[in-house]
Amino acid sequence: QVQLVESGGGLVQPGGSLRLSCSTSGIIFRIYDMGWYRQAPGKQRELVATITSVGSTMYADSVKGRFTISRDNAKNTVSLQMNSLQPDDTAVYYCKAGLQPTKIELWGQGTQVTVSS
Numbered sequence: 175q176v177q178l179v180e181s182g183g184g185l186v187q188p189g190g191s192l193r194l195s196c197s198t199s200g201i202i203f204r205i206y207d208m209g210w211y212r213q214a215p216g217k218q219r220e221l222v223a224t225i226t227s228v229g230s231t232m233y234a235d236s237v238k239g240r241f242t243i244s245r246d247n248a249k250n251t252v253s254l255q256m257n258s259l260q261p262d263d264t265a266v267y268y269c270k271a272g273l274q275p276t277k278i279e280l281w282g283q284g285t286q287v288t289v290s291s
Contacts, residue, residue: 176200176280178269183285186259190289194254196269196282203250206280207272210243210254212265212287219268223254227274236262259289 182194194210209224223233223243231243242255252269269282 178271178280178282180267180269180282180285183267183287185288185290187291188260188289190259191255191257192259192287194256194267194269194285194287196252198250198252198269198271201250201271201280203245203271204247205273207274208243208245208252209270209272210252211268211270212263213268213284214262214265217265222267225252256287259287261289263287264289 177199179197180194182192184192186192205227207224207226210222211219212222213219221234222237223231223241225231225243225245233241240258245252264287266284266286268284271280272278
């Protein structure tokens with residue numbers, strides 16, 4: 175059974191940090207490109223960061239220098255270290271697995287991140 179399960183969300187004060195993890199099962203993790211997306215209330219889902227199967231990374235301009243995506247192929251997990259969090263980072267964060275060159279996309283259920291004093 176294919177599963178992507180996010181964890182690590184929560185409430186944090188502005189300037190604080192959180193580390194999100196996405197644990198996967200049922201897929202050959204090492205061949206998938208992985209990404210983190212977020213959706214704030216009333217807004218469209220947007221890309222936060224991606225990491226390819228070979229480790230190349232890309233970040234949205236809004237999180238460059240603050241967020242770091244990484245993957246552990248031995249543990250079938252992808253993580254997102256989020257530093258210097260701001261209220262605009264408040265959203266539900268989703269993990270996505272994509273398999274190139276197919277159009278296969280797998281999503282987790284999301285984890286809530288709230289940045290507020």
